[in-house]
Amino acid sequence: MSPSSPVASDDPTAPRRRRGRIPVIGLIGAIGGGKSAVASLLRDRGAAVIDADAVGHRVLELPEVRGALASRFGPVAFGGDGRVDRRALGAIVFADAAARRDLEAIVHPEMRRRFERAVAAEQAAGDSPVIVLDAAILLEAGWDDLCDEVIYVDAPPEARLGRVARGRGWTAETLRAREAAQWPAEEKLARAARVVVNDKGLGELEHAVGVLLRDLLAAPGAAPREEASPAVATR
Numbered sequence: 001m002s003p004s005s006p007v008a009s010d011d012p013t014a015p016r017r018r019r020g021r022i023p024v025i026g027l028i029g030a031i032g033g034g035k036s037a038v039a040s041l042l043r044d045r046g047a048a049v050i051d052a053d054a055v056g057h058r059v060l061e062l063p064e065v066r067g068a069l070a071s072r073f074g075p076v077a078f079g080g081d082g083r084v085d086r087r088a089l090g091a092i093v094f095a096d097a098a099a100r101r102d103l104e105a106i107v108h109p110e111m112r113r114r115f116e117r118a119v120a121a122e123q124a125a126g127d128s129p130v131i132v133l134d135a136a137i138l139l140e141a142g143w144d145d146l147c148d149e150v151i152y153v154d155a156p157p158e159a160r161l162g163r164v165a166r167g168r169g170w171t172a173e174t175l176r177a178r179e180a181a182q183w184p185a186e187e188k189l190a191r192a193a194r195v196v197v198n199d200k201g202l203g204e205l206e207h208a209v210g211v212l213l214r215d216l217l218a219a220p221g222a223a224p225r226e227e228a229s230p231a232v233a234t235r
């Protein structure tokens, strides 16, 4: 790998772009804001995407993880087929912060190892314009140290609830309980270098993602050009 030279700055949002590497972009935002939709549109434009939720789901399948979950949570966390029942486990951990922390202590170390391996593999392959780590709790879990820049995907609460109600069958209470397990929006926003506003249709989001990728591939920290979409703001 080429020598790396982080950009020195006291600003926590300043891109830590290193020369000779593919930039690693962390996608954060409130639940249902559209991180995965942005990640998918970036993938269409050649980005390598690491989906933290999907990695977490695969880690739940590991025998050693299942054993640790059985010891901590008992049979209630498993379905009749012996696999982890994510709905049941979610109901437990999003109602009990200590239980959530125990789950995280079981799965996060292996999740992080998988992120590191995936980033290293993409850096070695060298054929993506950016590497995207799509992780709602990127900051809470300390995974942002794997990223050169963090981007916040924003949408109003009513739009977010409508999306997760339609797409996942969640109630307002399900959404509220998960939000309570994450940092408040303003704390996450304060740590992001750019914001993508996803308050319109998917066509508008596609346009915004095109602008975002163009800006990301310009000089580190570059301000959007005049014709940039109002849906992408550099802070």
Ligand SMILES: CC(C)(COP(=O)(O)OP(=O)(O)OC[C@H]1O[C@@H](n2cnc3c(N)ncnc32)[C@H](O)[C@@H]1O)[C@@H](O)C(=O)NCCC(=O)NCCS
Binding pocket: 031, 052, 053, 056, 057, 060, 085, 086, 087, 089, 090, 093, 100, 103, 104, 107, 134, 135, 136, 137, 138, 178, 181, 182
């Ligand atoms: C609790 C579990 C079993 C629920 O599974 P389920 O299929 O219902 O949800 P899924 O994994 O698809 O997560 C959906 C969303 O819930 C939120 N969420 C998930 N885990 C957490 C967590 N530990 N803290 C806060 N929010 C979380 C995120 O916004 C995430 O995008 C599962 O989320 C899990 O194993 N979580 C621990 C691993 C983890 O931290 N994953 C989040 C990576 S961003």
Ligand SMILES: Nc1ncnc2c1ncn2[C@@H]1O[C@H](COP(=O)(O)OP(=O)(O)OP(=O)(O)O)[C@@H](O)[C@H]1O
Binding pocket: 029, 030, 031, 032, 033, 034, 035, 036, 037, 038, 053, 136, 153, 163, 164, 167, 198, 199, 200, 201, 202, 205
């Ligand atoms: N602009 C939009 N218009 C219509 N539907 C959208 C829009 N953006 C996202 N969606 C849909 O809303 C749902 C939630 O979006 P998405 O999964 O991208 O959110 P997320 O921020 O990744 O959520 P989580 O924090 O749970 O991972 C998905 O079904 C997605 O297709």
